[in-house]
Amino acid sequence: MYNHLDKQQFFKEFSIDENYFNSTGLDWEELVKIYNDYISLVSLLEKEAGHIVSKLIDVSSVHSVRRRVKKPTHLIEKIIRKGKKYKDKNISVENYKEIVTDLIGIRVLHLFKDDWRNIHNEIIDLWDLQETPQVNVRRGDYNMVQFEESIKDLNCEIIVREHGYRSVHYLIRINITKSVNILVEIQVRTVFEEAWSEIDHIMRYPYDVDNPIITEYLGIFNRIVGSADEMGTFLKKVKKNFSNNKDIPDLERELDMKFR
Template sequence: MVNLIEDKDKFLDKYNIEKEKFDKTGLMWDELREIYEDYSEQTHLLRVAGQNIAEILRVHPDAHSVRMRVKDPEHLIEKLIRKKINNEKFTFDVKNYKERVTDLIGLRVLHLSKDDANYIDKAIRDNWNLVETAIIYYRKGDLNDDEISNESQKSCNEKDLDFIYKEHPAGYRSWHYLIETNLTKEKYIAEIQVRTIFEEGWSEIDHKLRYPYNMDNERLNNQLMVLNRLAGSADEMVNSIKETITQFNKMNEVQEEQVKKIEELRNMIKQMGLEKHQSDSLLNKVDKIEEEQTNYVIRDAVTAAMAHPIKGFTFKEQVKLANTLRNTLEVAEKFRHAKLNMHEKK
């Protein structure tokens, strides 16, 4: 099988690169072949370095999964050519191409909820040195003005920032890091992308259907943008579910404490030596107090849910979600009472 790097015309044809555009770059095919051969000899070391990074990231409790790849030699040559076509000032040679192309080692860390990215961020900074300031790509409307204020970023050196916020025209959401690593004397740059599993699904579909030959297909772009908004809403829903679970846990803690105190009150009444009708009257009042307290807890949980609007949800949808929460809490409370009654009968 003939290696494509030995046949320039077949290579350009395979990767849909116009010969006229290539010729305008002034690139010499012999120099590209030299880079190809040099890189091919180093892919093993790059793969080992990448696997080492991946194993460190995989043990993090907030990392759902970690993928690693080393750029294919042909894809490296394609990327160098396209970069030169798009920017005539872009230069490279066999000595510096590993610094000019920063994703020879690429890793993708997927997590379940948006908040998990903050903990993965800390792990990355604790384990490796960043080559440059990390970038957060976001879709318009995702972040508030304080988070992405250009004025605040201009007021200090870019190197002093934790992140640079960049609005992505295609709605791409991801946190990007360039880290420095080495297993031998030679240092390598690796790119780490951190994103949610919903964002990963959208970006994989977007890349598969749109890149690089359908970038200007307006109808396809509009459809993919709808899918992008759905992925964003799904991420917001995950955060909302986590908040609901937190509210459930707090509510249960309050209820358990109330049940304990009310049970103590019941025992005190039973031990007071009152007449049966007096004792029953007081116990009925205690039952009513317990029921009112339960209703207060349910109302507080629903109010808390309404106080945190979900991005991408209309007010009507938010009310529907709150009502669902209310019904769920009421069913859970009835189930708890049924269990208590069964326990008392035993």
């Protein structure tokens, strides 16, 4: 953490080209004001993040919950990386808390794909949503007509991701003080999807986003993750049938069709 935000030191650490920065039209002095204001909020955000986790960790379908409060330097880097997008919104110390939606990020992990529905219901019961939940899916994962029909009652928007990103995103608003409130992003995904996402992020950023070899093998890994989630769902179904003392020849045929 810097005692102050030194421009040259900051650009060097985050590999920011000064010509690029100048092209964004952002004002460095305004970024320093945002940085200093945000530093004063971080400890409060940490407490609120813990409070959110305490509410979600007790949900029966939840495997684990992770939290992340954005570091002050990473906030400034994000604003600069977004560049013109944030400049066009006239980002400033007065409004950055309305524009940057992930000052607090919450990651909710579950074991089986169908556990998501229960977690979804808990989230909408606990908080008022600020936008329609986004269900990110990989092209080819589902018969989209059937999938849309199956979640029609949940009022979600389906986003098809070519690179295989899978996660459900929620945006909620919480009060930090009487006069300060912020947006919080909650992501819900399976443990397999989390593993792929973390590895994908490490391999792609910051310099290998378009590397064709890395992209190809991450795509293979992504399909394996999708199959692993299907296998988990299938095994859950098998256990339920065993518990009910039912024969499972139909399940065996289903497994053979899915994974042969």
